[in-house]
Amino acid sequence: MLNRDEREEAIGGRTGCIIDIETTLVDLPFVRLQRFARFETRTQSTLMIRIRDSLGQEGIGETVVPGGPWWSGDSIESLKSLIDIHLAPAVIGLDPSKISVILMVLQKTAPGANFAIAGIEMACLDLYARALDVPVSSLFGGQLHEEIPTVWPLASGNHETDLTEIGEKLETGKSSGFKIKLGRLSLEEDIDRVALLTDAIAGRGRVILDPNEVWDETQAHHALVRLGRLSIDLIEQPVSRYQPEALAALSRSTPVPLMVDEGACTPEQVFRLAKMRAAQVLSLKLMKAGGLTQSRKMADIASAAGMLLYMGTFLETSLGTAAGLHIASTFPHLRFGSELFGPQLLAVDVTQSPIEYVNGCARVPAGPGLGVSIDEDVVREYKRR
Numbered sequence: 001m002l003n004r005d006e007r008e009e010a011i012g013g014r015t016g017c018i019i020d021i022e023t024t025l026v027d028l029p030f031v032r033l034q035r036f037a038r039f040e041t042r043t044q045s046t047l048m049i050r051i052r053d054s055l056g057q058e059g060i061g062e063t064v065v066p067g068g069p070w071w072s073g074d075s076i077e078s079l080k081s082l083i084d085i086h087l088a089p090a091v092i093g094l095d096p097s098k099i100s101v102i103l104m105v106l107q108k109t110a111p112g113a114n115f116a117i118a119g120i121e122m123a124c125l126d127l128y129a130r131a132l133d134v135p136v137s138s139l140f141g142g143q144l145h146e147e148i149p150t151v152w153p154l155a156s157g158n159h160e161t162d163l164t165e166i167g168e169k170l171e172t173g174k175s176s177g178f179k180i181k182l183g184r185l186s187l188e189e190d191i192d193r194v195a196l197l198t199d200a201i202a203g204r205g206r207v208i209l210d211p212n213e214v215w216d217e218t219q220a221h222h223a224l225v226r227l228g229r230l231s232i233d234l235i236e237q238p239v240s241r242y243q244p245e246a247l248a249a250l251s252r253s254t255p256v257p258l259m260v261d262e263g264a265c266t267p268e269q270v271f272r273l274a275k276m277r278a279a280q281v282l283s284l285k286l287m288k289a290g291g292l293t294q295s296r297k298m299a300d301i302a303s304a305a306g307m308l309l310y311m312g313t314f315l316e317t318s319l320g321t322a323a324g325l326h327i328a329s330t331f332p333h334l335r336f337g338s339e340l341f342g343p344q345l346l347a348v349d350v351t352q353s354p355i356e357y358v359n360g361c362a363r364v365p366a367g368p369g370l371g372v373s374i375d376e377d378v379v380r381e382y383k384r385r
Helices: 004-010 076-091 099-109 114-132 136-140 159-172 187-201 217-227 244-253 267-276 292-304 318-328 376-382
Strands: 018-035 040-053 058-064 147-149 151-154 177-181 206-210 234-236 258-260 281-284 308-311 361-363
Touching: 018 076, 018 114, 018 376, 040 076, 040 114, 040 318, 058 076, 058 114, 058 318, 076 099, 076 114, 099 114, 099 292, 114 136, 114 292, 114 318, 136 292, 136 318, 151 159, 159 187, 177 187, 187 206, 187 217, 217 244, 244 258, 244 267, 267 292, 281 292, 292 308, 292 318, 308 318, 318 361
Parallel strands: 151 177, 177 206, 206 234, 234 258, 258 281, 281 308
Antiparallel strands: 018 040, 040 058, 147 361
């Protein structure tokens, strides 16, 4: 049996050991207000994570939350402290190419710290793939798609702005569908708003609704009966993540496919939801899952159970969006596409060449690693001090 040095020599000694992990908070402005059911923001903060090995190589990842701690309890500031104080010291000295080892150590150090773990894993994958001179997608079976269909969020809080964005996104080919964010208005007002917007879209793109868990089962049933008469393709997480039985009951009673998001953050949760037939579609998000490896596990379980896949977002920059595109490009089917629109919402990005959107799709970056390079001038200007 080969010892460690002999094994490294056999594979070319592509990576050394991790010697440094640096985190940087960067606050970026949005092009407009972004509204969720329980929160609204005009900025996005990203925690950039740089990992360096003993051979002088570097990998970069990021972790983000959707504007604040309302989604999972994580804040961008708490993530930085968790990584700096606990997770970074735990992986110093490890080989960044040994992703399974890295994940095992991180999950043992901070069980359930998926958002922080996702950023560290992303940086390790970027470093390792660059060392091999291959794209990150090659580490997950290889790329099947060069472009991933993408929807745009109608979440400005202004009807005229929403109508303008529908026309602009379709004319420029930057989106092939729309996700209508609900929950800030009354149920009846939301249903009326959906009717107006679907009429404006008029079959030119798919329509996804996202109430962000604000409906109870009775409200959801009432809404689904009425919304089923409109041109709706998919409804995301209409009830609380803690009520999978309610989601399953709704799934059995509505002709509109339901997608689980907040209720499916681990492979174990996906397995249980699949057994319950609680939803027809699974929304995958790198941050909630703890990275690309766990997202792939969740995707495989869902696919084996007949669930369809959708690639979600937490409003990552082009850095995290590139990671989402790489893993999404390895999935055979994404019938409902993705919402990897984060870079379009940013007034300024941290990469030199932000993600390109054409033909209603996001183009998977080419080149080794994640395929993107950091704009250091932007990082210096928007770094939190």
